Amino acid sequence: MEYYLVKWKGCPDSTNTWEPLQNLKCPLLLQQFYNDKHNYLSQVKKCKAIIPKYNSKALKPAIAEYIIKKAKQRIALQRWQEELNRRKNHKGMIFVENTVDLEGPPSDFYYINEYKPAPGISLVNEATFGCSCTDCFFEKCWPAEAGVLLAYNKIQQIKIPPGTPIYKCNSRCQCGPDCPNRIVQKGTQYSLCIFRTSNGCGWGVKTLVKIKRMSFVMEYVGEVITSEEAERRGQFYDNKGITYLFDLDYESDEFTVDAARYGNVSHFVNHSCDPNLQVFNVFIDNLDTRLPQIALFSTRTINAGEELTFDYQMKGFGGVSLDSIDHSPAKKRVRTICKCGAVTCRGYLN
Incomplete structure (x- = not known):
């Protein structure tokens, strides 16, 4: 049976628990989990690294570490986006995105x-x-x-x-x-998005x-x-x-x-x-x-x-x-x- 390590919202890491898939009622978080896993493997392939045959039922430590960092980044960027919109005094909304x-x-x-x-x-x-x-x-x-x-x-x-x-x-x-x-x-x-560029220019701004x-x-x-x-x-x-x-x-x-x-x-x-x-x-x-x-x-x-x-x-x-x-x-x-x-x-x- 597949188990997933769950970080409970508002609780310290010491309360993390392993849960079977049937207990997870969070399709968005699961989709983000699979997307992050796929993105990491894609990046490794682009670096022409040798990837051993991947066992989908067991995460490699490097992949698990990346997924955790990505989740923390997503939370930090969401909080920053909320702060920016609290501080602005204009009609246009500000969004933040980093898929790079x-x-x-x-x-x-x-x-x-x-x-x-x-x-x-x-x-x-x-x-x-x-x-x-x-x-x-x-x-x-x-x-x-x-x-x-x-x-x-x-x-x-x-x-x-x-x-x-x-x-x-x-x-x-x-x-x-x-x-x-x-x-x-x-x-x-206008609604604008601060986004991470893929050409080495750091952050940029695009119109939505x-x-x-x-x-x-x-x-x-x-x-x-x-x-x-x-x-x-x-x-x-x-x-x-x-x-x-x-x-x-x-x-x-x-x-x-x-x-x-x-x-x-x-x-x-x-x-x-x-x-x-x-x-x-x-x-x-x-x-x-x-x-x-x-x-x-x-x-x-x-x-x-x-x-x-x-x-x-x-x-x-x-x-x-x-x-x-x-x-x-x-x-x-x-x-x-x-x-x-x-x-x-x-x-x-x-």
Whole structure:
């Protein structure tokens, strides 16, 4: 008779028991067990290892160890997914998936919804004036009075070219929450999945629903630090092969966004030399041109299941770029190899 070692929910390992199949009323867990066993054997075969004739009625210790690790990982990722959805302040749900390896949630990452200023940096998030419109799409809203075009068309697609700043209606404006000039404020509207990539790029982000072209997808947020501090951190990040520094040099180069420890879903978006997301500078309540918010818009229709990417060295949008700190001879930095696989790949991220 076949017996299965059962870990009882909420109980310590000391209470584990061996149970016959007839006692197990958990088809989902059993299916996961068989899937994990199959995946392990498939991985071993890919490594061209010699596999002895497998006895389905007895698990090899290595297989049993893998299944236990996979079960613990699945629980950890589910808890992380629940935590992310508790912390987010937008409509779109966040899912987590890893069918590639045993990597669990990042140990030193904290989800935030907006910029986190480093000590000594002040973010003034209170506008001094706003519009008095009842319908900003048809009236001459305050951005238009300042010579700035309304950024969207009637179906909420961005219509201005990259490099043009977006001035949004703010907390001082009299228009309502459904104003067509309040798209970024509503946050991510799409369900997205943080998933483990199979090409060696670590975690990535894919959309679970279709995204129309020129639509707002997400903001890039993190810790706001000085450019001097960014230069110091950049040396450390380069040695680890990670890239999370985003220069805010729309009009000056005083500040940088660091999403290494603090960030949102955008923390996990990978680079591509042929991306499907484009960066725009956005001003809402904070009109300080040194501190624009960074919004990512789709450059084309993105189908469900497709990975989201943007170019870390994207140009032509007001000077904003990821990890583009000056490579001076005195502080020559390690170049990170690009793995995007695009036909137009430049070979390096920086």
